[in-house]
Structure formats: structure tokens, C-alpha cells
Amino acid sequence: MAYPGNPAPRLTDGAGSTLPLLAYLAIATVLMVADLRGGFAAQARVQLSSLAEPVWWLAAAPGRLIDAAGEVFTSRAGLQEDNDRLRRELQVNASRLHRLLAVAEENQRLRELLGGTRGFRLNAQLAGIIDVDLDPSRQRIVLDAGSNQNVRVGQAMIDAGGVLGQVIEVTPRHSTALLLTDPEHAVPVQVARTGLRAIAYGTGRTDMLRLPSIPQSGDIRVGDRLVTSGIGGRFPAGFPVGVVDSVQPDETQLFVVAEARPAARLDRGVEVLLVSNLADGVNAGPELPDPPAPAEQATEPTEASAAEPATANAQAGGEAE
């Protein structure tokens, strides 16, 4: 009874609806281009993202519940075991840290002798990853700290393994970070063994980075460790980025392309460290007693491993400045 009488209006509807379609398509296209170019749409997006927060919160709720349940039902023996293990690790790490601090001081002295100007002062802060899956074809994650917690766009994100990515969007209570392996991401790196500089691009796969355009004469081998070079100033120098997996000549036979496996655990860690370079001399006085320590610890081994990288670093620093 409701159906007869429909065809006529529906026909005109169909004929007339091409115009709205085109209008909507045009609006969507303009929005996309503006977002891609980082124009006003990107700004609008930052503002509007706070609307998405409740959805993220709800979507992460099951995960939180399971975590909470797991904590409630952990047996006492399990806790005891954890506790023992953590305590052992703490001792080992503390002793390692003491040695590294000494090396760091020595390194700083050498650096001053060389006239290097880049400081090691790092500001670090812990942030949790919210357990939601964003669009899988663009690799980004949501963190539970935002501008209220002094997170800023451009901060580097590391975990226990190494560099994880960088912050690209900040709302008052959340922030979005781009992972190292996103096709749009690139990070300046350096081969820890030889000091060779290159740029590591994301590939869209979580287990691979690509280093194109390395000169044929460049000294790079399978198994080489890559660390951030600090050029460009966005990533602090010396954090592990990955391990070279394969080295092949490219199509032109003029350059070498290397593929590397990221050092960070990209598949769902729980917490990350946000670090940013502080201008030298800014952080006077006692601040952040603990967090900088692990960051510096990660910095040291490569700098201290040989005198060669250190000089290469100094050169790089000179170039960057």
C-alpha cells in the first residue's frame, strides 16, 4: 500500500540526483586535497578529532576490561615471578647504566674537544598507546597524551627497541603518531659501523624499511645496525632504527638499495617514550630525575662504539648547522 505511487517521484529523484552527487564529490575532493596539502582541512581535523575521542575510548574499552581482568586474576606466584625477574633486570640495567653514564661524560668531553655543538639533553615523557586500529593502509597510532601533557607535533617516539615514529597531530587529550614504516615517513639514519648516512623510508609493511640511493661505494652490509643521525633536528641522534636485511643494486645499477628491519616493536607495544631535543642550556636545574636516563642509555652505545662514528657525527653536525 505504501509502494504504489512511488515510481514517478523516484524517477525524477533519480534524474535530479546527479547534481547533488557531483556537489558532494567536489566537496570531498577539496577536503582531501586540503588535508593532504596540510591546509585548513588539517587544522579543522585537529579541532574535530576531539569529537572522535569518545569513540576511541569506547573502542578501547574491551581491551582495558581484559587487561583489568587479567590483573585481578593473576596468581600470587605469577606476580612473585614477575617481581623477581624485574628486580634482576633492574640490577643488570642499573649497573649497565652506571657504566654508560661514565662513557657519556667521556663522550661529552671528547665532543667538546672536537667542537661539536649538538647537545645530548633530551626531554622524555611516557605515553600509553590506545588500543584502536586506525585505517590499516596508513600506519599510525593514537596515544593517550595530548597538548595538556605538553605533547607537541614533531616529537620523536621511541620504545625499548628503538625509534617508532613521530607525533603528527595533537588534540588536548590525545595525539596521533605516524609510524616509521608508513610510506609517507622518512628518517635520516647513519650506519653505526661506518658512519655512512642515508635516509630510511617506510614501505607500508610493518617489517621493512627502504634505503634507496646509497652510492655504490658506500660501505653497507647485511647485518649493519642503523641509528638516527640527528640531521634535520627532528629525531635526536643515536637511537637504533633497524638492522640491514638485504643490499641490492637498483635498476640503474648506479646506486644501492638496502632493506632494513625496524628495531622497534611496531606490533602493539603498550607504552612509548616521547622525546624531543632541548636546546642546550635550556634545562637548567633539577628536572625529570628518571626518564632521561633510559633515553641516554639508548644514545650511548653507538656513539661510544668507535671513534669513527663520533667524528662522522661531528661532521654531520657541522653539516646540519
Next chain:
Amino acid sequence: MNRGPSGWLLYGGLFLALLLMVVPLPAGMDLARPYVLAMLLCYWLLETPDQVGLGTAFLAGLAADLVAGTLLGEQALRLVVLAFLVQRFRPRLRFFPLWQQALAVFALLVNDRLVDQAIHGIAGNGLLPLASWLSPVLGFALWPWLFLLLDGLRLRTRDRSS
């Protein structure tokens, strides 16, 4: 009073679909996540064309873009295209038997993937991962159940309100 579904069912469903879009799944599975939002829109476009149109699709798409972190306007465009196609073929789609309708929805979702791929290509992101083409297949398998569930819910709320 039996004109359309209650707003709760319509908008609550769309909100749930947004949630489903970001609920964490095991790694690998998340590529093949069925596009429930598109399927819901499809259903409402078929059943209550007076309440749901291109505008709804566009707004839902924008919300999805914000939530899922895609390019602002990407899903809006995809959903508007989908909604337009559904509107065009609505008279035929409505009277298909369920499995045939599911096939049609499958075709729509595959087309949606193609549009997605085109946008990705233009934005310079290359090819979509292969597993993401599984998503329309899952959508195809899911459609009959979704359809029956929504029909049931809709009739029930209608009975209650009249």
C-alpha cells in the same frame, strides 16, 4: 507512525559501525575488516530512502574519516558514490532474493574498494594490501545476517511504536 525506523536504531547503528571500524582485531585480521558502515547505509538506503540520502552518507563518511584517521573526505567520497549507486538501482535491489542482494552488495563493496584504491593511488600511497580485498568477501558473507537482524529490529520497534 510506521513511516520509518526510530532514530535510535538508525543512528545508534551507524555509531556502532563507527566503533567497529576501530575496535582492535588481531594483526592481519584488521585489513580484512568488513565495511559495516557501508553495509548499514546500504540497508537504510534500500528500506527508508526518505530518511537516508547522499547527505547522510557524506556526514557518516566524514565522521568515519575522523575516527579512522583516513584522509578527511576519503570515506565521505566513497560512501557518497556507494549511496548514489544504491539509490540508482534501488527499485531492482529491493526485490532481489536475499542471496542475489548479497551478491549486489558484494559488487558495491568491491567497487568501493576500487574507488579506495584509486584515491590511494592518486594520493601517492601505492597499492592496497592484498588482504584488504578480503573485506568485501566478508561483507558478502555478513550481509544476509545483517539484513535479517536489522529487519527484525525494525519491525519490532515499529510494532512497539504503533
